[in-house]
Ligand SMILES: N=CN[C@@H](CCC(=O)O)C(=O)O
């Protein structure tokens with residue numbers, strides 16, 4: 001056994017452990033907070049967490065490969081970001097200006113911009129360029145406390161480029177400390193000059209079998225949206241993906257209400273994402289089917305759109321997750337910013353936002369129970385804030401509250 005790390009004398013450690021023995025507060029919060037606390041990581045996994053005295057007597061910091069004095073600081077699990085399109089080429093900053101002048105997302109897409117423009121740039125980029133781009137974004141995510149992220153394909157829209165994207169995602173996962181969960185999203189848009197039904201058949205008959213034979217994606221996602229893929233087309237893609245071993249996910253009710261949430265419930269998706277226009281019945285169906293609602297407040301912020309009704313999901317008993325949705329239309333890699341928007345614009349509490357960006361986000365990716373926690377046995381994925389309480393995650397905005405990050409107990413970022 002190797003003592004990888006001991007983080008000690010923290011103002012607080014948020015374990016996300018619930019239950020009677022959790023933290024100083026017992027069962028009182030979902031957060032399982034210990035004050036004046038330490039966490040010891042052995043062979044990459046949390047071996048002990050609790051008050052500094054007993055933990056450091058059992059696991060002396062001087063014996064650890066990494067001893068971190070966290071005096072005055074809050075220690076939380078690394079964030080899990082369960083929805084990104086972080087692999088792309090090109091620049092769409094001029095579309096931000098166009099949107100500020102009143103153009104809508106759909107008008108830009110219908111004019112060959114938006115996703116279709118990123119598709120052209122991504123098809124033209126070489127693998128090394130794509131890999132460099134993704135590694136750069138993973139660096140930024142890590143610096144903001146994210147230790148696990150989902151990344152989708154979907155800027156290829158043909159078998160060759162979709163496969164290339166998934167291979168680059170796989171290489172980035174090998175090369176970078178952040179764990180990367182791959183999602184196939186061949187049905188992200190209808191390629192220029194093509195018919196949606198005909199393209200869906202290409203996704204089902206050409207792309208999915210290729211992805212299956214490479215065993216290179218865990219999830220299959222679809223943009224179920226007015227003017228993109230309707231519910232039947234989306235169902236066709238997700239069922240084929242499911243038959244090929246990929247768990248469904250759905251981009252649902254982002255710009256209009258067309259039934260994607262009900263489809264997610266019907267098909268047993270891991271998550272339904274966006275949900276800006278979901279109804280009460282939709283919410284009930286998701287909760288009933290145990291589908292994680294993933295809310296993406298950065299997207300609403302960037303589009304100047306109304307936010308999803310987070311309270312309706314929470315009040316219905318939904319295990320709400322939040323994500324950055326980092327993509328050329330939503331340019332933020334920061335889960336802290338997503339948390340700020342979740343609290344200020346969607347009425348979530350800082351505690352709810354933290355649960356949404358750790359344990360519930362891990363559930364949206366079907367990750368093992370311990371991911372997104374600092375319970376004993378969890379991966380030693382730790383974010384140390386330059387601040388005394390976890391409330392600083394949403395309370396700080398436009399700046400980074402994270403000072404140090406450990407992945408599997410190794411110090412991988414120091415601000
Ligand atoms: N809405 C569809 N996909 C992305 C946007 C992708 C893009 O505009 O490039 C999203 O989730 O927000």
Ligand SMILES: [Zn+2]
Pocket residue numbers: 083084085251325
């Ligand atoms: Zn998306």
